[in-house]
Amino acid sequence: MMTVSLKTTIRNIVLITLLVLSVVPGSATIIPAGDSALKSTPEQALQYLNSIRNLRQSKWWPNVAPDQLLNNLKTFTIKPLAFYEGKTTNFCAYSALTYIPLTYDPLGFARFMIELYKNGQANFGKNQLKPTKPVRMEAGLLRYKGSLDLNPAGQMWFLTLADHYKGYLNFFNRRFQKGDENTFWASTNFAKFNRMLRRLFNGTVKARGADLFRPKINDLPEYLEAHMQKGLVFLYLNNKKLYRKSHKQSLISTPTHYVLLTNIRRLQDGNIEFEYWDYGARTVQQLSPQFLKNIIYGVSVWTQRVSK
Amino acid sequence: MKKNSYILTGICGLLSILASCSYPKNFTTDFYARNEPRLEAIKDDFSRLYAQHSFSILFEEKTFTNISFEFNEDSVKYIYHFNINEPAFSDSLKAHRYNAAAVKKLVDDMRTIQCTWIANVDYYEGFQARKLVQMSVRNKALNNKLKGESYCILVFFERPQPFNNKGIFLDRSDRKRRRQINGNLLKRVNDKVGYAINKQYR
Structure with a gap:
C-alpha cells in the first residue's frame, strides 16, 4: 500500500515538474544575429576600459584588485571565446550566455562590471543585480578552477548571476557558503536558463525541450542548422555522454551542461559534425544523429530584438 | 548466550560488508612500485609527443578497442572516436601531422596497463x-560489487610537492591549503607523484 502511494507521489512530482518546466516558445519576430545587430564594438569597450584611471579598491569586492579586474575585462573584450567557467564548477550556463554581451555589446558589459565593482550593485537588462555579502567576499578567492583562478572579474560575474537567479534546483541550497560554486547552489535548470536569457538580454527566446525529456524534433541536425541562421543556439545536454567520465552505463540520463552551438553539418558518411563552445574553447566532435538526439534535452534560440 | 552470538554474527557480517566496500589500503603504492618503469615510460612518451603536438587519449570502453582522441589545434579541439585497429586512426593522425607510429605505440602501452585516460592538465x-x-588506471582490485568500479588517478608533477603528515599534497603557494587537481585531493606516492581513487577517471 505504501509503495503504491509512494509511486503516485513520485508520478505527481514528475507531472508537476513537467508542467512547471514546460517552456512556452517566444512569439516575437526573429531577426538574424548579424553584424548589424552589434550594439557596441570591442574597440569601444577597450577605449572605455583604457580611459579608466585610478580605479580604487572596491569596499564591496575586497578580494578583487582593480588592476586585475581591468586586465580581465580587457581580455574578455579581445578574446571572448577564451571566457572560461572553471573546472568542477556549475557555472556552465552562466558562461554560455556570456557569449551574448561579449559579442553584441562588449562596451555595455564592461560598463556594467565597472559599476558593479564600484557600487556593489548594477543594472543589467531588466534586472538590478545586487549580490549578497558572502558572494562578494568570495569573488577573487576561488581556487583550483584552472584559469578561473586568475580571473576575479569572471568570478564576480558568475557568482553574481548564480546568487541572483534561482530555479527549483537551488531550492535546498539558496545561501552561498564556501565551496557552493560546485554544488546545487550554482546549478541551472532549463527554465531558469531561458529566464536569464529573457531578463538579461534584449532579445527573444524560442525554447524546445525540458529537464527530464528530450524535445520531439524529427530532424534535429536540420532543425539546429536552420535555427543557427536565425540566432544563437544554446544546447542543454547530457555531459556524461558528451565527455565520458566512467565506463559505467548510467541508468538515469539527465542533462547537466550548457553549450553554445557554433556549427553543425551533416557529413557524407551520415554522421554529424557538431561544433560547440564551452570551457573557453571551440570543440568539434563527429557524432551519429542518434547519439546527438540522445544527449540533447533543450534547445534555446536567442535572437536579438532590434529597435525600430 | 544465544543473543550474544546473534550480535557477534551481525557485527562480523557488517564488518565483512564494510571491508568489501573499500579498496586495498596500499593499492596505489604497491601498484606504482610494481609498474613504475612502465608508468614513467608512458608519462615520458606522452610528454614528449605532447610537446610536439598537443593531444589527449581516452579509452571509451572496457574492451580497450575504441578511443576518443583529442586533437588540440590552435583555437579548436577536435574530439574524434576511433577503433584503434582500423586504418582511419592512423590516417587521421597523419592528416593532423602527428607521429602516427609513436602515438600508436603509446596507445598500445596504455592498453597493456589499462590506462583509461591520459592528458596534460x-x-x-x-x-x-x-x-x-594525469593518467587514470583501471584495476580489478578497485572493482566492488556494491560500490561499482573506481579508478586510480595518478598525477605526475614536474617538481616535488609539499605534503602534510597524512601524506596529502599541499598547495606550494599556500601550504595551509590542500592541493586539488580536477576536484581530487591528492595523496602522496612519492614527492612528485600523487594519487586519488575516484569513481570517474577524469
Missing part, C-alpha cells in the same frame, strides 16, 4: 600557470 601555483600529466 593545467594548474596554478599562486598565479603561475603550470602543467602536469
Whole structure:
C-alpha cells in the first residue's frame, strides 16, 4: 500500500515538474544575429576600459584588485571565446550566455562590471543585480578552477548571476557558503536558463525541450542548422555522454551542461559534425544523429530584438 | 548466550560488508612500485609527443578497442572516436601531422596497463600557470560489487610537492591549503607523484 502511494507521489512530482518546466516558445519576430545587430564594438569597450584611471579598491569586492579586474575585462573584450567557467564548477550556463554581451555589446558589459565593482550593485537588462555579502567576499578567492583562478572579474560575474537567479534546483541550497560554486547552489535548470536569457538580454527566446525529456524534433541536425541562421543556439545536454567520465552505463540520463552551438553539418558518411563552445574553447566532435538526439534535452534560440 | 552470538554474527557480517566496500589500503603504492618503469615510460612518451603536438587519449570502453582522441589545434579541439585497429586512426593522425607510429605505440602501452585516460592538465601555483600529466588506471582490485568500479588517478608533477603528515599534497603557494587537481585531493606516492581513487577517471 505504501509503495503504491509512494509511486503516485513520485508520478505527481514528475507531472508537476513537467508542467512547471514546460517552456512556452517566444512569439516575437526573429531577426538574424548579424553584424548589424552589434550594439557596441570591442574597440569601444577597450577605449572605455583604457580611459579608466585610478580605479580604487572596491569596499564591496575586497578580494578583487582593480588592476586585475581591468586586465580581465580587457581580455574578455579581445578574446571572448577564451571566457572560461572553471573546472568542477556549475557555472556552465552562466558562461554560455556570456557569449551574448561579449559579442553584441562588449562596451555595455564592461560598463556594467565597472559599476558593479564600484557600487556593489548594477543594472543589467531588466534586472538590478545586487549580490549578497558572502558572494562578494568570495569573488577573487576561488581556487583550483584552472584559469578561473586568475580571473576575479569572471568570478564576480558568475557568482553574481548564480546568487541572483534561482530555479527549483537551488531550492535546498539558496545561501552561498564556501565551496557552493560546485554544488546545487550554482546549478541551472532549463527554465531558469531561458529566464536569464529573457531578463538579461534584449532579445527573444524560442525554447524546445525540458529537464527530464528530450524535445520531439524529427530532424534535429536540420532543425539546429536552420535555427543557427536565425540566432544563437544554446544546447542543454547530457555531459556524461558528451565527455565520458566512467565506463559505467548510467541508468538515469539527465542533462547537466550548457553549450553554445557554433556549427553543425551533416557529413557524407551520415554522421554529424557538431561544433560547440564551452570551457573557453571551440570543440568539434563527429557524432551519429542518434547519439546527438540522445544527449540533447533543450534547445534555446536567442535572437536579438532590434529597435525600430 | 544465544543473543550474544546473534550480535557477534551481525557485527562480523557488517564488518565483512564494510571491508568489501573499500579498496586495498596500499593499492596505489604497491601498484606504482610494481609498474613504475612502465608508468614513467608512458608519462615520458606522452610528454614528449605532447610537446610536439598537443593531444589527449581516452579509452571509451572496457574492451580497450575504441578511443576518443583529442586533437588540440590552435583555437579548436577536435574530439574524434576511433577503433584503434582500423586504418582511419592512423590516417587521421597523419592528416593532423602527428607521429602516427609513436602515438600508436603509446596507445598500445596504455592498453597493456589499462590506462583509461591520459592528458596534460593545467594548474596554478599562486598565479603561475603550470602543467602536469594525469593518467587514470583501471584495476580489478578497485572493482566492488556494491560500490561499482573506481579508478586510480595518478598525477605526475614536474617538481616535488609539499605534503602534510597524512601524506596529502599541499598547495606550494599556500601550504595551509590542500592541493586539488580536477576536484581530487591528492595523496602522496612519492614527492612528485600523487594519487586519488575516484569513481570517474577524469
